[in-house]
Amino acid sequence: MHEWSLALSVVQTVDRWAREHNAEVKRVVLSVPVVSQLDLSILREAFDMLKMDSRLEKATLDVKVRSPRYRCRACGYVFGHEEVSSQIEALVGKYGEEYPLHLVPELLPAFVKCPRCGSHDIEADLAIQVEEIETI
Amino acid sequence: MRPLLERARDNLRGREVVAVMSGKGGVGKSTVAALLAVGRGNTALVDLDIFGMSTPRLFGVVGRLHEVEKEGIRPFEVGGVKLFSLGGVVGDRYVVLPGANEGGVVEAILAFADLRGVDRVVVDMPPGMGEALLALERVARFKPVLVSTPSAMSVKVVSHLAEYLVERGAKPAALVLNMAYVECGGGRVYPFGRGDDARRLAERLGAALVELPIDPELESYVGRIGEYRGPAYRELLKAGL
Numbered sequence: 001m002h003e004w005s006l007a008l009s010v011v012q013t014v015d016r017w018a019r020e021h022n023a024e025v026k027r028v029v030l031s032v033p034v035v036s037q038l039d040l041s042i043l044r045e046a047f048d049m050l051k052m053d054s055r056l057e058k059a060t061l062d063v064k065v066r067s068p069r070y071r072c073r074a075c076g077y078v079f080g081h082e083e084v085s086s087q088i089e090a091l092v093g094k095y096g097e098e099y100p101l102h103l104v105p106e107l108l109p110a111f112v113k114c115p116r117c118g119s120h121d122i123e124a125d126l127a128i129q130v131e132e133i134e135t136i
Numbered sequence: 137m138r139p140l141l142e143r144a145r146d147n148l149r150g151r152e153v154v155a156v157m158s159g160k161g162g163v164g165k166s167t168v169a170a171l172l173a174v175g176r177g178n179t180a181l182v183d184l185d186i187f188g189m190s191t192p193r194l195f196g197v198v199g200r201l202h203e204v205e206k207e208g209i210r211p212f213e214v215g216g217v218k219l220f221s222l223g224g225v226v227g228d229r230y231v232v233l234p235g236a237n238e239g240g241v242v243e244a245i246l247a248f249a250d251l252r253g254v255d256r257v258v259v260d261m262p263p264g265m266g267e268a269l270l271a272l273e274r275v276a277r278f279k280p281v282l283v284s285t286p287s288a289m290s291v292k293v294v295s296h297l298a299e300y301l302v303e304r305g306a307k308p309a310a311l312v313l314n315m316a317y318v319e320c321g322g323g324r325v326y327p328f329g330r331g332d333d334a335r336r337l338a339e340r341l342g343a344a345l346v347e348l349p350i351d352p353e354l355e356s357y358v359g360r361i362g363e364y365r366g367p368a369y370r371e372l373l374k375a376g377l
Binding site: 002004006008009010012014016017030037045046073090095098099103104106107108109110120121122123125127128129130 | 137138139140142143146200202204205206208209222225226227230231232233234236237240241244245247250318
């Protein structure tokens with residue numbers, strides 16, 4: 001259900017921007033990190049419901065699921081998502097639907113260790129961002 | 137554009153935000169924050185001490201996870217308080233995070249907390265003057281309530297925080313002097329000193345000084361702090377915070 005509250009954040013934020021700029025929105029590009037494991041069909045459904053009566057009424061939502069590069073600040077190792085996916089799968093298995101990175105992807109270093117040295121001191125861009133707004 | 141930052145701002149807009157803070161750990165912020173939230177109507181307590189997470193322990197909800205609905209994170213409702221904590225997201229485990237991530241976590245909790253029906257939000261801040269403080273500043277205007285013990289060391293650290301807050305236009309509303317005295321044999325004993333430094337700091341800030349006693353009974357309320365109505369609670373209530 002988290003997808004609904006995220007969609008609401010996006011609609012409200014972009015709608016305010018559109019009102020300030022007296023614009024109608026045609027397309028919104030949202031970028032989310034792969035670790036959040038969002039259900040994109042629910043996210044789009046929520047967006048389409050919540051955009052009614054806003055400056056986004058005719059807008060489509062494009063979601064870019066990005067796979068960030070991670071860097072261990074302890075040993076300097078740079079790695080991709082595939083090297084930590086087993087750790088994340090184990091986490092999903094443990095928490096089920098309430099999987100913490102689904103709600104707060106920036107918690108990743110609390111749960112994932114560097115595959116080379118085991119440190120939690122991992123950096124990556126994990127923020128959820130509106131990357132692009134196209135107007136009519 | 138960061139939708140969670142905007143949502144967090146929207147979520148707190150129009151609500152009174154009371155931030156319980158200290159430059160130092162171990163002075164009783166979580167207890168003071170809990171007591172500022174219990175027994176008052178329409179109040180939420182948001183635990184932003186994401187490394188300590190004492191609040192779930194105080195309210196007896198350790199290990200419970202928040203339900204998430206369309207409207208966001210549902211609070212734990214305990215002792216008349218709507219409680220939100222990262223503990224309700226990660227469960228009973230440690231959290232270690234690079235500083236840059238801390239702000240994103242704070243923004244996410246404040247963005248997704250379902251605050252419907254809430255007029256007043258008490259925030260339990262982590263010790264220190266790092267990312268959580270900066271994140272709260274990004275999100276809302278708040279009323280700081282500072283917590284210290286009478287120890288000169290603790291007051292000095294808190295005074296640095298106070299200076300910063302004044303510079304930022306967030307004048308502290310009160311300085312809570314926790315563990316100020318013990319009632320004993322009809323008189324008061326001051327085991328950590330009379331709190332003269334704290335008194336001078338409060339005067340300099342033009343903030344109320346609220347002295348809380350050491351109440352040995354308080355420990356037995358860990359896990360059910362919502363039921364506590366002892367002297368520490370009454371002093372805070374009297375101060376109108």
